[in-house]
Amino acid sequence: MTQVRSGNGSRAVRLDSFGGPEVLAVHEVPVPEAGPGQLRVRVTAAGLNPMDWFMTADADTAGRFGLTLPVGFGTDYAGVVDQVGDGVTGFAPGDRVFGGALSRAVADFVVVDPIPGTAANEAHHTPDGVDDRTAATLTIAGRTASAALAVVAPGPEDTVLIGGAGGGVGVFAVQLARIAGARVIGTGSAASADYLRDLGAEPVTYGDGLADRVRTLAPGGITAAIDLFGTETVHAARSLGVPDARITTIATQIDGITPANGANAAPGALEELARLVATGQLRVPIAAEFPIDQIRAAVELQAGRRVKGKVVIDL
CATH class of the missing domain: 3.90.180.10 (Medium-chain alcohol dehydrogenases, catalytic domain)
Incomplete structure (x- = not known):
């Protein structure tokens, strides 16, 4: 070096x-x-x-x-x-x-x-x-996750599909959605399945056939989606009937989808994340x-x- x-x-x-x-x-x-x-x-x-x-x-x-x-x-x-x-x-x-x-x-x-x-x-x-x-x-990942959650507003009645759930933003997004009471299905590699379960997500492998695998996991359907990697999760969510208003992205822009940007996170979002860590409700x-x-x-x-x-x- x-x-x-x-x-x-x-x-x-x-x-x-x-x-x-x-x-x-x-x-x-x-x-x-x-x-x-x-x-x-x-x-x-x-x-x-x-x-x-x-x-x-x-x-x-x-x-x-x-x-x-x-x-x-x-x-x-x-x-x-x-x-x-x-x-x-x-x-x-x-x-x-x-x-x-x-x-x-x-x-x-x-x-x-x-x-x-x-x-x-x-x-x-x-x-x-x-x-x-x-x-x-x-700061960056936490604010970005908070902004994404604000777009789709998950609650106890929701099943949320999170693409790229094991990444730096995903570790926050999965836990924040779970804290909000939602069921979370997270995409990742087969090798990341145990890691995603430990975060609180039900793992599903990314790639061709994602929508079919999600449908098997959640026959009652999903109600919201957050794509933290590209566009695959967006396309799967749309094919499963999720309205554009309850889908968001952070790494790309798609017509009809509201992107999330950490710079637009709600005032106090970062302090709330730190509080959740301090009280043991969120871990990084x-x-x-x-x-x-x-x-x-x-x-x-x-x-x-x-x-x-x-x-x-x-x-």
Whole structure:
């Protein structure tokens, strides 16, 4: 793993060119300072998401997110407040926090504005009972799952089909639907069946014939669907009679289907997720943990889209 040292600061993963895991490098950079209205956080853990490597894969995509070279990497973080800028209230050095820092979270320090609801630039108090690794997985995937659940609004009378149920967003979506009282059928590989059952979903293998397999599992029909991977679950749900109003996607857009976006999650959604974790009602499987100098291996694993749960970088 490449480390670029300047001798004057802290570590941060940076990209000097857009591309895949091969362009990621750990640089030594100056320790940032918190300006007025800002917090400096000493990061202890950073959670990875598909959007991290998607955003930095090429210049056109990066530009849509306002990113230019050189650029950092990762958005979800957890850590401890290290410095408080003028005008900030409600936070003090030593407070445990978590949140989002768009494409700069995999670093020893991040500077953020503690503004609730802005996933790219925020801090929230980490509740007692939530460890930093878990807190570092909540922001992007948790908000996205919450937004998806809000579209289809599952309840005790529902049977929900969730496509890609074992992925980073799926672990939240399955459990949130179960907490809402719904029956959940989750798609995955045959090898993931036990894992999906452990989350609370009834497993069904993806691929050709999905609708028939779901019909066998739920002869009374399904009433809602969330596609977390592509379009297969949408097509299966439509063929099973689910109305478009109760289907949502996160990875693609389909005419007639309302997509879910974590940026549009309801105010307080992230705090509610943390509360559910703290009270033991929701758990986040950590699939793998890597030190920062193994960032390339961590991203390769996460980008393979076969990992069960979340991948976290320890700092």
